[in-house]
Amino acid sequence: MMKPKVFVTRHLPEAAMQKLQSACEVEIWDEEFPPPYDLIVEKVADKAGLLCLLTDQIDVNLMAAAPNLKVISQVAVGFDNIDVVAATKRGIAVGNTPGVLTDATADFAFTLLMAAARRVGEAIDYVRDGKWETWGLTLLLGQEIHAATLGIVGLGRIGRAMAKRARGFNMKVIYHSRSRKPELEEMLGVEYRELDDLLREADYISLHLNLSDETRGLFDARAFSLMKPNAILINTARGPIVDSEALYLALKTGQIAYAALDVTDPEPLPVNDKLLTLPNLIVVPHIASATVASRTQMSQMAVRNLIAGVHGEKLPFPVNAV
Ligand code: DGY
Secondary structure, three states, X not given: OOOOEEEEOOOOOHHHHHHHHHHOEEEXXXXXXXXXXXXXXXXXXXXXXXXXXXXXXXXXXXXXXOOOOOEEEEOOOOOOOEOHHHHHHOOOEEEOOOOOOHHHHHHHHHXXXXXXXXXXXXHHHHHXXXXXXXXXXXXXXXXXXXXXXXXXXXXXXXHHHHHHHHHHOOOEEEEEOOXXXXXXXXXXXXXXXXXXXXXXXXXXXXXXXXXXXXXXXXXXXXXXXXXXXXXXXXXXXXXXXXXHHHHHHHHHOOOOOEEEEOOOOOOOOOOOOHHHHOOOEEEOOOOOOOOHHHHHHHHHHHHHHHHHHHOOOOOOOEOOOO
C-alpha cells in the first residue's frame, strides 16, 4: 500500500523522524533556516500532510495550492502563524503540542524574571569587560523578588505554572485573563484584577497570552504609562503583544525599570535594533521551551498528529474541529 505523502519544514529529532518515516513518505527541508514560503507552496501541492514550525506562514493561498492536504501539524503550542479559520473551512485538521512545554516555559519565564530583577546580564558583561576591580556596596543593585507582586496576564497552563513558581518565592500573585477563574484563585493563591489595576499594582508583569487581534499591541504606550517605575516586564508569549517602539521609550525614559524578552517583534530582532542599545533589557532568542525533553516530546506529539491526520483520524492534540 502507498504511504501518504508529507512535507516536513525542518529537521526533527531522530526518534520522531523514524516514527514518521515508518508511516509516511517523507520529504523534508533539512536546512538550518526555514524554507521560503513559495517552496512550501510548491511542496504541499501533492501532500496529504504538512509538519511545520512557528516560523512558517501557513495561509489561505498555501492551502488553496494543496488540494490533498488533510492535516497541518505544528511543532509548538502557539499557532498564530496558521490561518486556522481557513483550514477549518477547507476541512484541514490543525494540531499543536500543548502541555509538554508548560513547565520548561514557566521555568524559563521565572529565570528571566530573576535575571532582570538581579541584573544578571549586566553583571556577566561587567566581569567579562574587565570592570570588576573591587566589591562595591552599591554595585549592580537590583530588586527584591520575594514578597514583591507578580502580575500574570493570561492564566492558561503556562500562566498557572508561573503562579506556582512565584508562590514558592513568597510573591503576591495577581492575574488578569479574559474570564475570571474563581476555581483557580484559592487553589493557586492568586487574586483577579482588571488589566489596568494589575498594571498599576504589579512589580513584575509576565505575559502568557496567545497572539490574536485582541492581544496584538496590548502593551502599548498607554499600558506602560500605567506601570510602576520599578516594573519589570517579562514576555515569553509572542513578540507582537508588546509594541516595540512603546517598550523602547518606556525603558529609555525610565517609565518602567527593565524588560526581559524571549520573544520579539520582529523576530529575530536585528542586531542593530535600537532596543539592543538599552542596558535595562534582556533579549534571548525564543528559547523558553528549549529543553531536550520538551522539544523531543513536542516533536513526537506533532508526528502523532500528522500520522493521525493523514489517515483521516481524529488528531490526538487538535486545534480545530473538522
Ligand atoms: C510555542 O510552542 O508556541 C513556543 O513559542 C515555542 O515552543
